[in-house]
Amino acid sequence: MEFKTNNEGIESWKEVTLVYNAALRQIETKMEILNDEFQHVHQYNPIEHIKARIKTPESIVKKLKRNGYESTIENMVNYVNDIAGIRIICSFTSDIFRIADMISDQRDIKVIGVKDYITFPKASGYKSYHMIVTVPVYLSDRTVDTKVEIQIRTVAMDFWASLEHKMHYKFEGDAPEHIKNELVECAKLVSDLDARMLSLNEEILSMSHGTQKAIV
Numbered sequence: 513m514e515f516k517t518n519n520e521g522i523e524s525w526k527e528v529t530l531v532y533n534a535a536l537r538q539i540e541t542k543m544e545i546l547n548d549e550f551q552h553v554h555q556y557n558p559i560e561h562i563k564a565r566i567k568t569p570e571s572i573v574k575k576l577k578r579n580g581y582e583s584t585i586e587n588m589v590n591y592v593n594d595i596a597g598i599r600i601i602c603s604f605t606s607d608i609f610r611i612a613d614m615i616s617d618q619r620d621i622k623v624i625g626v627k628d629y630i631t632f633p634k635a636s637g638y639k640s641y642h643m644i645v646t647v648p649v650y651l652s653d654r655t656v657d658t659k660v661e662i663q664i665r666t667v668a669m670d671f672w673a674s675l676e677h678k679m680h681y682k683f684e685g686d687a688p689e690h691i692k693n694e695l696v697e698c699a700k701l702v703s704d705l706d707a708r709m710l711s712l713n714e715e716i717l718s719m720s721h722g723t724q725k726a727i728v
């Protein structure tokens with residue numbers, strides 16, 4: 513990705529956020545279109561809702577510091593993959609891979625990295641499917657391939673991740689053991705709930721086949 517580097521500072525930062533915001537809007541629109549089309553073809557919405565955000569300058573600087581990089585615009589763009597982040601929340605685990613495939617199949621989206629914490633959850637219990645993609649942003653004088661981090665997870669996984677994130681924020685990585693252990697237990701319950709809801713949905717769909725159009 514190329515940014516004007518003659519005046520590093522506030523002007524460059526404004527340009528960075530403009531481009532990342534444009535990239536976010538594009539991915540968000542693509543997801544809404546896919547969801548609408550899915551509803552039209554299969555009478556079913558795989559996406560429950562979408563959240564998009566630009567990482568705050570404070571978080572970006574913190575992440576750069578944590579990884580041993582100086583706080584420059586160039587380092588932000590090169591080493592922070594989640595300046596633009598979009599979270600796609602769906603109902604069932606099977607939707608996660610369906611959505612990931614639909615994203616990979618888009619011709620102008622390039623997948624540059626995947627972290628599959630669904631198949632391989634973190635020791636903490638964290639589950640989510642992460643993709644780093646680039647999308648072309650067309651400016652008046654050039655095209656900027658812009659990185660966006662896409663996180664895909666179920667409603668239940670998102671509920672768990674929000675609380676776990678809050679715990680990290682509150683205790684700054686030094687949380688009491690019993691809280692961490694309880695969260696690991698809750699993660700198991702979340703996985704069990706997701707599996708049971710998926711199989712229930714499949715059973716309901718098979719029973720209502722031909723008599724009911726949509727179960728969402």
Ligand code: 0O2
Pocket residue numbers: 567571575591592593594627634636638642673674676677
């Ligand atoms: P914040 O405060 O949410 O922004 P990379 O981006 O690939 O260079 P990173 O950041 O380790 O390296 O990648 P990863 O593992 O894909 O994590 C990206 C983001 O996923 C994190 O951003 C979190 O938002 C979320 N995440 C990852 N692991 C966990 C976890 O164990 N629990 C929770 N609740 N969220 C997690 P940040 O910048 O680390 O944090």
